[in-house]
Amino acid sequence: MNRAVRFAILASVFVGLAVAVVKLPPLPQDPAYHRFADQRSLFGIPNTADVGSNLAILAAGVWGIVLMWRTRRSDTADSLARSTDRWLYWRFYLAAVLAAVGSIYYHLAPDDHQLLWDRLPLALLLASFAAIVIAERIGMKAGLLSGLPLLLLAVGTVLYWYAGETRGAGDLRPYLWLQLAALLLVPLTFLLFDSPYSGEAVLWWGLLAVYALAKVSEQLDHEIFSLGHLISGHTLKHLLAAAVIGLTIRIRLDREALHPPAAR
Numbered sequence: 153m154n155r156a157v158r159f160a161i162l163a164s165v166f167v168g169l170a171v172a173v174v175k176l177p178p179l180p181q182d183p184a185y186h187r188f189a190d191q192r193s194l195f196g197i198p199n200t201a202d203v204g205s206n207l208a209i210l211a212a213g214v215w216g217i218v219l220m221w222r223t224r225r226s227d228t229a230d231s232l233a234r235s236t237d238r239w240l241y242w243r244f245y246l247a248a249v250l251a252a253v254g255s256i257y258y259h260l261a262p263d264d265h266q267l268l269w270d271r272l273p274l275a276l277l278l279a280s281f282a283a284i285v286i287a288e289r290i291g292m293k294a295g296l297l298s299g300l301p302l303l304l305l306a307v308g309t310v311l312y313w314y315a316g317e318t319r320g321a322g323d324l325r326p327y328l329w330l331q332l333a334a335l336l337l338v339p340l341t342f343l344l345f346d347s348p349y350s351g352e353a354v355l356w357w358g359l360l361a362v363y364a365l366a367k368v369s370e371q372l373d374h375e376i377f378s379l380g381h382l383i384s385g386h387t388l389k390h391l392l393a394a395a396v397i398g399l400t401i402r403i404r405l406d407r408e409a410l411h412p413p414a415a416r
């Protein structure tokens with residue numbers, strides 16, 4: 153299958169998702185969304201489990217930043233491709249830290265206004281991950297050039313929803329499209345385009361599987377909590393999200409072992 157056909161498949165799914173979502177009626181934010189299963193407080197911290205589980209995401213993001221800093225390269229001969237690759241991961245881990253902070257802020261007092269600051273950095277995180285996938289599977293130049301448009305698109309879906317919400321006409325369809333695109337287009341890209349890095353397939357597919365579990369856990373928040381009142385689906389989602397970031401760090405560690413930075 154040549155590249156033109158593979159691009160056509162991706163474009164068809166991209167456009168098809170957009171058309172399908174647009175045909176839905178407007179989707180305002182359900183007020184019940186903010187009523188999470190585990191509302192227990194500890195040490196005066198409301199919704200302690202949902203707040204505290206974000207520390208795992210924060211730790212993973214900081215770990216990624218520290219890794220990128222420790223393995224930075226002082227040699228000016230570093231290739232453009234490798235420099236682009238590292239910059240995309242820098243942005244991904246910074247977005248992970250922001251996503252953790254935003255989620256903590258939201259879960260301390262869940263409402264639509266707080267939710268804006270949860271979804272904005274999450275949109276940045278998804279856009280940053282998409283740029284990594286594009287760079288590694290399609291081409292580094294494509295990943296670099298798509299970075300800003302993806303960020304603007306992702307942030308735009310959140311701002312569109314919130315602007316409508318303030319007028320009493322919120323519409324989550326663009327944000328839903330963003331989520332569906334991440335779930336479908338990323339694994340499809342993995343299937344259609346080979347990775348330039350050998351031996352990473354298991355880790356990448358494992359990462360996608362964990363991400364899918366996180367999304368399922370989010371939808372089954374109350375059902376999971378009812379099993380024993382030990383952990384809710386939303387708390388589990390946060391822990392699985394941290395595991396996703398941790399798997400990217402494992403991938404980075406393996407690469408750095410093969411191509412260590414020059415001595416400083």
